[in-house]
Amino acid sequence: MHYAISEIPVIKRFLKSRWLQWGITVVTLAVFLVVILTGLFGTPAGNHNFGIVYVWLVWWALLKLIFVPFLGRFWCSVCPIPAPGDWLQRRAMITPRRGGKLYTLATKLFRKPGSFGARPWPKFLRNIWAQNLGFLAVALFSALILTSPLVTALTLLVFILVSLLVSLFYERRAFCRYLCPIGGFVGVYSQIAPVAVRVKDPAVCESHTEKTCYTGSDAGYGCPYFNLPQRLQANTLCSMCGECLRTCPKDNVAFYVRVPGADLLNTRGRRMDEAFNGLMMLGAAFIYSVVLIGPDGGLKATARAVGTPGWFVYVAALLSFSLLVVPGLFWLCVRLSQVLAGRPRPDMVDIAAAVRKRDSLFAGYATVLVPLGLAIWVAFTLSFTMTNLSYAWPALSDPFGWGWNLFGTAGMAWTPYLSGVIPYLQVPVLLVGLIVAVALAMRTAHQHQQPSRAALPVSAFCALAVVGLLTLYMA
Amino acid sequence: MIGTQFARRKTQWLFAGVTMALVALALLAPLPVTGAAPQERHITISAHTFAFEPGTVRVNRGDTVVINLESADVMHGLYLDGYEISTRAEPGQPGELRFVADRDGAFHFRCAVPCGNLHPFMIGKLIVEPNLPWLRAVAATLIAAVGAGAVFWK
Ligand code: SF4
Ligand SMILES: [Cu+2]
Numbered sequence: 098m099h100y101a102i103s104e105i106p107v108i109k110r111f112l113k114s115r116w117l118q119w120g121i122t123v124v125t126l127a128v129f130l131v132v133i134l135t136g137l138f139g140t141p142a143g144n145h146n147f148g149i150v151y152v153w154l155v156w157w158a159l160l161k162l163i164f165v166p167f168l169g170r171f172w173c174s175v176c177p178i179p180a181p182g183d184w185l186q187r188r189a190m191i192t193p194r195r196g197g198k199l200y201t202l203a204t205k206l207f208r209k210p211g212s213f214g215a216r217p218w219p220k221f222l223r224n225i226w227a228q229n230l231g232f233l234a235v236a237l238f239s240a241l242i243l244t245s246p247l248v249t250a251l252t253l254l255v256f257i258l259v260s261l262l263v264s265l266f267y268e269r270r271a272f273c274r275y276l277c278p279i280g281g282f283v284g285v286y287s288q289i290a291p292v293a294v295r296v297k298d299p300a301v302c303e304s305h306t307e308k309t310c311y312t313g314s315d316a317g318y319g320c321p322y323f324n325l326p327q328r329l330q331a332n333t334l335c336s337m338c339g340e341c342l343r344t345c346p347k348d349n350v351a352f353y354v355r356v357p358g359a360d361l362l363n364t365r366g367r368r369m370d371e372a373f374n375g376l377m378m379l380g381a382a383f384i385y386s387v388v389l390i391g392p393d394g395g396l397k398a399t400a401r402a403v404g405t406p407g408w409f410v411y412v413a414a415l416l417s418f419s420l421l422v423v424p425g426l427f428w429l430c431v432r433l434s435q436v437l438a439g440r441p442r443p444d445m446v447d448i449a450a451a452v453r454k455r456d457s458l459f460a461g462y463a464t465v466l467v468p469l470g471l472a473i474w475v476a477f478t479l480s481f482t483m484t485n486l487s488y489a490w491p492a493l494s495d496p497f498g499w500g501w502n503l504f505g506t507a508g509m510a511w512t513p514y515l516s517g518v519i520p521y522l523q524v525p526v527l528l529v530g531l532i533v534a535v536a537l538a539m540r541t542a543h544q545h546q547q548p549s550r551a552a553l554p555v556s557a558f559c560a561l562a563v564v565g566l567l568t569l570y571m572a
Numbered sequence: 573m574i575g576t577q578f579a580r581r582k583t584q585w586l587f588a589g590v591t592m593a594l595v596a597l598a599l600l601a602p603l604p605v606t607g608a609a610p611q612e613r614h615i616t617i618s619a620h621t622f623a624f625e626p627g628t629v630r631v632n633r634g635d636t637v638v639i640n641l642e643s644a645d646v647m648h649g650l651y652l653d654g655y656e657i658s659t660r661a662e663p664g665q666p667g668e669l670r671f672v673a674d675r676d677g678a679f680h681f682r683c684a685v686p687c688g689n690l691h692p693f694m695i696g697k698l699i700v701e702p703n704l705p706w707l708r709a710v711a712a713t714l715i716a717a718v719g720a721g722a723v724f725w726k
Contacts, residue, residue, distance in 0.1 A: 144686045244689040389693045390680075394623020397690050484653070484682065485692050511684065516653040520677065524709045528595065531713060532720040539724035549725045560717035564710050571678045571706035572699070 099355035101297065103342065112339050112352055115191050115317075118174055126177035129253065131496055136250020140498025144511075146246040147496030150488045152253070153243050158482035160283070161474055169290035170283055173336035178257050179273050182264030187318065197313025197344065202265045218271050218323075224370040228281030229377055233419060235278050236381050237412050240388065240400035270321040274334060285374045286471045287332040288360035293353045294337050295329055301349045302327035310341040310350065317343035326350050331360035333371065358533060361467055364541040367460035375466030376427055379562065380419030382473045386569045390480055427466075430554035431459045434542065438551040461541045462555045465534040469559050472530020473566055476523040480570065484513035520571060527563050534559040584723050591719025598711040607702050610634030617641050617696070619648035619661060621688050624681070624696035632701050633676045639669040649684025652698060658684045673698075677705035 103109045111117060128151060136148035143149035164172045184190055186199050201216075235242065235252070242248050260272040273280050296302055310326050313319035317340045320326070324334055326341045341350045388396050388411075399407040435458070487509065494507035501507065515522070535556045542552040613635050618625040619642065631637050641650050643661040650667070651658040654675060659667035683694035 141689070142686060143689055144691060240690075240693075244692070390695060392624070392627025392696050394620075394627070394690075394694065397622055397693050401690060480680075481692065511686075513651060513653065513656075513682075516651075516656060519653070520705065520709075524599070524712070528712060528716050532716050535717050535720035536724050539721065539726075543726060549721075552721070556717055556721055560713060563713045563717075567706060567709045567713065571709055572703055 099293070099353040099359070101351035102354050103352035108352075109342075113343050115343075118338065119191050121175040122177060122180050125175055126180050129177035129257075133250045133254060135496045135498075136246040136248075136253075138497060139246055141246060142498060143244045143246060144485070144488050145492065145495070145498035147492045148246040148249050149244070150485075150492040152249055154482050154485050155489050158478060158486065161478040162482075165283055165286045166289055166471065166475065167291065168337075169287035169292055169332045170280075170336045171292075172283060173273060173280060174338040176273075178253075178260050178277070179264070179270050181257065182261045182272070183270070183321070185261070186264045186268070193313070193315070193318055195315060197315070197318040199268050199313075199318070201268055216267055218267055218275060222275050224368070225275070225281045225284070225374060226370050227276050228278055229370065229374050231276060231278035232281055232374075232381075233377060233416065236384075236415060236419075238403060239385070240397060241403050243389075244401065269319070269323060270336075271323075273336070274322045281374050282378050284333040285371050285378075286467060286474075287335075288467055289358045289471055290332055291355055291357040292337070293329075293332055293355055293359070294326070294335055294339070294341065294350065295353055296327045296345075297349050297351050299327055301347050305347055305349075307346075309344045309346060313340075314344045314346070316346075317341075319344070330363065333360070358468060361464045361537055362540070364461040364464050364537065364544045367457065367464060369457060369460050372457075372460040372463030372466070373424065375463050375470050376424045377419045379466055379470045379473065380423040381415070382470065382477050383423075383562075383565070383569075384415050384418055386477055386480075386566065390477070391569070427463070427555070427558060428459065430558045431462050433554040434458075434462070434547065434551040437553065438542075438547040458541075458545050461545055462538060464541060465537045465555055465559055468530045468533035468537065469562060472526050473562065475526050475530075476566060476570070479519050479522055479526075483515045483519060485511075486514055487512045523570065524567070527566065531559055531563045587719060587723040591715060591723065594715045594719065595712045598715055599708050603704060605702050605704065607632045607634065610636070612636040612638065614638045614640065617650065618644055619650065619683065619694075620644035621646065621648075622683070622690035622694040624650070624683075624694070627696045628699065629696070630699045630701060631673050633673055635673045635700075637669075637671055637673050637698075641667040641669065646687050647685050648687050648694070650681050650696075651684040652679055652681045654679040660685055673700045676700045677703060 103112050132148040132152055135146050139146045139148065160172055186201060188194060188200050238248070238252075242252055256277070259276065263272040263276065264270075308325065309316075309319075311319050311324075320340055321338060322334050322336055326345070329335055337352070339352070342352065388400050396411075399405070400411050402408050488511060490506040490509040494504045495501045535552075538552040538555040538559065539549060541555070542549060610632065613631050615629055615631075615637065617629070617639055639650065639659070641648070641659055641661040643663050643666075645663065647660060647662045649658055649660040650669065652669070652671075654677070655671060657669060657671060659669045661667040677700060679698045679700070681696045681698055683691055687694065
């Protein structure tokens with residue numbers, strides 16, 4: 098069930114136009130610059146600093162509550178971080194050069210005589226493992242990053258510099274696809290979104306050998322995320338930038354509105370790096386809920402006191418919970434499912450073998466972590482963004498906390514939004530996430546030739562996670 | 573074949589409907605639970621960067637709650653989610669909050685006066701017992717999980 102919304106002429110014009118995306122990116126880049134400036138030079142008091150308020154409250158709320166659940170990786174297509182690198186590499190701001198040509202230093206410096214093209218991205222990094230590790234690395238410092246404008250600015254500066262550096266040597270958005278810690282989970286959760294860019298008729302692609310959607314053409318760039326549209330099975334790696342809509346000469350690519358979560362319906366051939374992203378994100382959501390939202394002030398101070406012995410204990414706890422406890426529990430559930438199914442596959446006993454195995458049952462069951470994890474992250478995000486969103490008004494008028502009043506909103510008082518309603522939003526979101534997760538567990542069992550009862554352990558895991566989270570917030 | 577498939581569809585819808593009804597029931601059904609007799613409770617909460625002491629406060633529904641907020645260092649506030657009331661305190665100048673705990677459940681309270689870097693996460697919890705909303709949510713979760721399993725069971 099899907100509908101090609103890009104077939105409506107006005108919408109198609111809209112989606113194919115470069116101006117819209119470019120325009121939004123210019124705005125986000127401007128905001129990004131203000132974030133960096135206020136972070137470096139503004140007040141260190143987070144609540145009064147534009148950087149903290151607009152990144153960790155406004156942007157985070159938008160990303161988690163709207164962009165990812167409803168628009169997939171749309172954010173990636175207007176993100177300021179890769180923009181300077183893009184423009185440099187394209188040697189163009191809006192209209193592409195002939196053939197959508199890209200320019201990297203590698204083309205000049207490292208090109209062997211007779212060969213062309215840029216350096217290929219290293220094989221061992223062609224997955225999201227670096228993004229997973231990057232997320233955890235940022236998570237270790239998150240109590241500090243979240244509350245210090247300076248550290249937020251420095252972190253974002255590192256992001257944009259690494260992105261720029263990568264784009265000097267490697268074509269396209271290698272940073273976004275393979276390195277960005279945000280891109281990892283945004284990609285995995287974007288499978289829920291009710292929108293997708295896909296080819297209309299695979300047969301047309303088969304017969305079109307030029308593949309301008311991959312190579313680029315006068316009309317646009319080759320897919321910045323290294324996708325071949327005809328092979329797209331899920332939103333995970335598609336930023337919906339619309340380049341393929343522009344470059345396909347056969348008008349064979351469309352922007353679809355579809356059943357939410359359709360990408361998850363196939364639980365076979367799932368990837369272990371994405372499975373691990375889901376597990377790690379689940380672990381992190383729990384740690385954050387305990388540390389940041391819980392009543393223990395000492396814990397918060399410890400998590401923020403980077404470098405102290407206490408902080409190292411926190412790091413050890415966070416890493417072992419996200420990398421060992423949660424994945425370990427999940428692995429046990431998958432193992433148990435095989436016992437229940439009656440014919441355990443011996444290859445699953447060995448984790449290394451499971452990682453190598455393409456069609457892993459573990460990674461199949463891990464699809465449940467997408468609805469479950471997203472629901473839990475939405476619940477967590479609701480718990481702290483809404484109450485503090487009203488800081489956005491004064492921060493707009495007085496971004497540096499220097500006593501300015503640009504728009505007359507500097508004096509607006511802190512008012513928690515929806516403070517009485519949040520639990521009533523969290524509960525339904527968690528319930529929907531859980532129901533979809535259990536349905537997916539059942540589907541995984543069936544698609545892997547297991548009887549229904551084999552889905553029980555993973556379903557119980559999901560129910561337990563939701564009960565645990567409810568208890569953290571509501572008891 | 574088509575007949576059995578059709579029958580399965582029907583049972584699936586039936587299970588889904590029953591599950592939804594039970595979830596709604598668990599969440600919304602009025603329960604004649606009477607807690608302990610209401611009393612007046614005086615609670616002193618001490619605020620310091622970045623925590624409330626005690627961090628968790630338990631009262632019964634119907635209690636008249638008098639919170640005496642003391643600050644041990646700088647100016648802090650206490651805003652009670654759900655009840656949408658607040659007070660503030662400076663060292664030597666305590667604040668007071670008096671209300672009837674007429675809504676059950678858990679309510680976060682948070683510092684209402686920016687007091688430093690971790691201020692947005694300076695959070696405590698008031699639990700008004702019997703904590704039915706939590707019990708209802710847990711019941712609904714279990715029903716939803718079992719129901720979803722039943723719907724997709726083959
Ligand atoms: S350019 Fe269009 S027709 Fe050709 S391979 Fe790409 S999507 Fe298919
Ligand atoms: Cu405070």
